[in-house]
Amino acid sequence: MAQTVISAKSVSKHFxxxxxxxxxxxxxxxxxIFAFLGPNGAGKSTTIKMLTTMLRPTAGELRLxxxxxxxxxxxxxxxxxxxxxxxxxxxxLSAYENMDLHGSLYSIPKTRRHKRIRELLELVExxxxxxxxxxxxxxxxxxxxxxxxxxxxxxxxxxxxxxTLGLDTQTRNLMWNYVKKLSDEKGMTIFFTTHxxxxxxxxxxxxxxxxxxxIVARGTxxxxxxxxxxxxxxxxxxxxxxxxxxDENDASNDGLNFRMAMRNRNLR
Amino acid sequence: xxxxxxxxxxxxxxYWRSYSRMLGTLGQPILMLLALGYGIGAIYQKxxxxxxxxxxxxxxxxxxxxxxxxxxxxxxxxxxxxxxxxEMLVAPxxxxxxxLGSAIGGATIxxxxxxxxxxxxxxxGFRPDNWFLVIPAFGVLVFMSLAxxxxxxxxxxxxDDFQGFQGINNLLVLPLFFLxxxxxxxxxxxxxxxxISSINPVTYMVDALRTLLTAAPSHFGIGLDLxxxxxxxxxxxxxxxxxxxxxxx
Numbered sequence: 001m002a003q004t005v006i007s008a009k010s011v012s013k014h015f016x017x018x019x020x021x022x023x024x025x026x027x028x029x030x031x032x033i034f035a036f037l038g039p040n041g042a043g044k045s046t047t048i049k050m051l052t053t054m055l056r057p058t059a060g061e062l063r064l065x066x067x068x069x070x071x072x073x074x075x076x077x078x079x080x081x082x083x084x085x086x087x088x089x090x091x092x093l094s095a096y097e098n099m100d101l102h103g104s105l106y107s108i109p110k111t112r113r114h115k116r117i118r119e120l121l122e123l124v125e126x127x128x129x130x131x132x133x134x135x136x137x138x139x140x141x142x143x144x145x146x147x148x149x150x151x152x153x154x155x156x157x158x159x160x161x162x163x164t165l166g167l168d169t170q171t172r173n174l175m176w177n178y179v180k181k182l183s184d185e186k187g188m189t190i191f192f193t194t195h196x197x198x199x200x201x202x203x204x205x206x207x208x209x210x211x212x213x214x215i216v217a218r219g220t221x222x223x224x225x226x227x228x229x230x231x232x233x234x235x236x237x238x239x240x241x242x243x244x245x246x247d248e249n250d251a252s253n254d255g256l257n258f259r260m261a262m263r264n265r266n267l268r
Numbered sequence: 269x270x271x272x273x274x275x276x277x278x279x280x281x282x283y284w285r286s287y288s289r290m291l292g293t294l295g296q297p298i299l300m301l302l303a304l305g306y307g308i309g310a311i312y313q314k315x316x317x318x319x320x321x322x323x324x325x326x327x328x329x330x331x332x333x334x335x336x337x338x339x340x341x342x343x344x345x346x347x348x349x350x351x352x353x354x355e356m357l358v359a360p361x362x363x364x365x366x367x368l369g370s371a372i373g374g375a376t377i378x379x380x381x382x383x384x385x386x387x388x389x390x391x392x393g394f395r396p397d398n399w400f401l402v403i404p405a406f407g408v409l410v411f412m413s414l415a416x417x418x419x420x421x422x423x424x425x426x427x428d429d430f431q432g433f434q435g436i437n438n439l440l441v442l443p444l445f446f447l448x449x450x451x452x453x454x455x456x457x458x459x460x461x462x463x464i465s466s467i468n469p470v471t472y473m474v475d476a477l478r479t480l481l482t483a484a485p486s487h488f489g490i491g492l493d494l495x496x497x498x499x500x501x502x503x504x505x506x507x508x509x510x511x512x513x514x515x516x517x
Contacts, residue, residue, distance in 0.1 A: 052358050054517050074360040082358060088351035092282045104274035105359035149355075 002029040004063075005157055005189045006051065011060030012213075013046050020046040022213035023060070028206070030156075031187040033179070035194065035204035039241050043213040044193045045085065048161050051191070052082055065156045078106065081150030085161040085193075087142055091135040095126055095145055098134060099152060106153035113152075120148040123178075140171040147175065151182075158182065160192035164199060176203050201233040211241045271361050272369035279343070279373025283380075290381075293339055297332045297385050301325070301392055304451065317453065323484065325389045326477035327450025330412065330470060332385045333378045337416030338441050340374035341424030344512075345433055348424075354517045367512045371414075371421050378413035397483040405480040408497070412473045415501035418508040425511035444470045449478075454487050472496040 006028040013021040021043040028034045038044050049055040051062055053073050062069040065079035089098050096117065103113040121127040124144035134142065143163065150158060160179070164172045180203065182188040194200055200207060201221045209217045209224070217224055217240050221233040230236035283289060305321040312320035347353035356366050396402050423440075427433050447461070448470040454462055465471045476493035479486035486493065 049517070054354070054357060077358060077360040080358075084351060084354050086351045086354075088355045090278065090282075090352050091350075092285060093278065097278075097281070101274055101278060102355070102359075104270055105356065105361050107270070107360075 002031065004028070005030045005032075005065055006034075006191060007063045008047075008051075009061045009063075011047075011050065011057045011062055013043075013050060013055060014058045019213055021050070021057075024210065024213070024215050025060075026208055026215060026218065028157075028189055028191060030189055031183055033183050033190045033192070033203055033205045035192055035200040035207045036210065037193065037197070037200055037207060037237060038210035039245075042210045042241075044210060045161065047210070048082075048159055048191075048193065052080060052159060053077055078153065079155055080157040080159060081153065081155035082159040083143070083146045083150050083161065083163050085165070087146070089134045089142055089145060089149075092133065094131045094133055095121065095137070096130040098145065099149055102149045102152050108153055116152055116154075120151055121145075124148045140167050143167055143171065143175070147178070155188070157189045157191060160190065162193055162195065164194060164196060172199070179203065197232075197234040197237055207233070209237060209240055216240050271365055272372070275356075275366060275369030276373040276376065279340075279370055280376055282343070283377045293332070293336045293381060294384060294388075296335065297328045298388060300328050300331065301385075301389060305392060317456075321389075321392065321394055322482045323453070323478070324451070325386075325394045326481050327448070327474050328389070329382045329385050329409065330448070330450055330474045330477060331445050333382050333409065333413050333473075334416050334441060334445055334470060336378040336381045337374065337413060338420035338423065338437060340377060340417055341420030341422075342430075342433065343374070344370070344421055344424040345427070345430065348428075348515065348517075349430075353515070357515075357517060363513055364509060367421065367509060371417050371508065374417040374420065375410070375413040378417055379410055382409045382413065396481045401480045405477055408473070408476045408480065408494075411497055411501065412477075415469075415473075415497065415504045418501070418504035422504065422508035422511045425508065425515055444468060448474055449487065450474050469496055469500040472500075 004027045006026075008024055008026050010023050010025055011021060012019065012023050024043075024047070036044055036047065046055065050057050051064060051069060053069055053076060056070055064076045067076040067079060069076045090101070093101065099117040099121065100113065103117065108116065118127065121130055124147060126141060126145055126148065129137075129141070134145065137145065147160075147163070158179075164175065167175070176199065179190055179192075183190050192204075204221065207217075207219060207221055207224060208215050217227070217236075219227065221236075224230075224236045224240075225232055228236040228239045230239055301321070301324065305324050309320040312318070312323070317323070344353070347356070357363070396405075423436055424433060427436060447464050448468050449465055450470070454465055454471070457465075472488060472493045475487050476490060476497065478484055479490050479493070488496075
């Protein structure tokens with residue numbers, strides 16, 4: 001039995017009256033590639049934010065690599081790396097400086113830090129651009145740099161929040177191949193969200209689908225398709241979550257845009 | 269400690285690389301020195317008040333620090349809006365360290381700008397009354413840079429958009445500057461203005477700097493100046509820490 005690396009037990013998050021995440025429980029095993037799918041505003045981002053210590057759960061317990069996320073924050077923080085949905089590099093610094101700053105935030109000793117930065121930048125093919133300012137980088141280069149940065153402190157878990165948004169096919173393939181390698185060879189656990197279901201179908205070993213703050217299905221892409229009588233994951237997903245679109249800014253249950261939602265509600 | 273140094277270095281590096289920022293925050297004070305120092309100087313002398321440039325320079329140095337400190341807050345707002353703050357907030361580092369490291373970086377920039385204005389003022393003909401007192405004056409500069417940068421950090425943490433920041437900037441920074449003793453002596457103005465100026469902490473910063481740099485006697489006494497500055501610094505720091513801790517990504 002592989003050990004459990006991420007576990008959520010009856011986790012809820014409320015913003016005032018709005019319930020963003022409603023009593024969800026799940027486990028992710030070591031080395032697993034886990035996809036967390038759901039429509040806009042379903043509670044994906046809120047869940048990732050709770051797992052990565054940016055939000056505190058209203059109820060329930062989250063554990064990451066053996067640490068209670070709410071109580072042992074810093075140990076939990078050292079155990080994961082994250083590639084955010086939105087860009088999060090300092091554009092006014094060079095690629096190397098961004099990596100070095102990260103190394104300093106995670107107190108990686110200087111000698112080892114330099115070696116790791118070099119390895120990772122070579123891996124994502126940015127070593128030759130190490131001194132270029134990030135503002136001169138294309139979207140794909142930035143993503144690669146963010147992935148390299150997320151791996152610098154050798155995390156046990158890597159969170160990827162819509163990592164392929166706006167990337168070309170080449171970069172996407174490269175990225176997923178690399179992610180698979182990390183999971184196979186290093187036993188790293190990968191937790192990702194995406195709106196591209198073909199990606200999830202191809203890469204993910206386990207899938208959870210969340211809607212209206214609740215996990216509505218759990219399994220492999222095959223088992224989900226089978227259970228819903230669909231021919232692929234996309235069809236299964238649409239059967240489970242309906243085919244109407246969601247408006248994130250509408251007073252929905254999404255934590256990310258909570259303040260926006262309140263503001264809009266007051267305007268009405 | 270290394271974390272704070274790295275965050276400090278980030279701020280200083282960014283400043284060093286952005287000439288437009290440097291010029292943007294220095295342009296206005298230089299303009300003030302030219303237009304007011306020379307323009308009004310002649311009338312001021314005729315009114316028997318002495319050398320206006322000497323009177324003005326401490327006020328303009330304070331203005332530079334005020335502008336630069338509050339303007340620096342934009343970086344926190346940028347980090348918040350463009351994501352870099354998230355990278356810092358999920359790192360195993362306390363928010364206090366992130367704030368202090370960055371704010372000391374911001375204060376360093378203000379100090380540099382204040383020194384540049386001092387040097388430019390020397391070129392324009394300003395001379396300190398006693399060169400030895402320039403050293404404690406530098407201490408005052410450091411002190412007020414820390415206070416005003418914390419103020420900027422607090423505002424930037426509290427607002428969410430650039431327009432809002434701009435609004436607060438106009439609503440707070442300009443009155444803080446114009447309703448202080450930076451441009452005019454307190455003893456010859458109407459009572460209303462004098463009362464307003466007397467509750468403005470910036471007035472005490474200007475007064476301390478003016479006492480140390482020029483032959484003018486202190487209006488409030490240097491002890492009171494320093495006490496008000498200390499209180500302002502503590503209040504601004506509490507404000508910044510409080511607001512920064514509340515930021516939710």
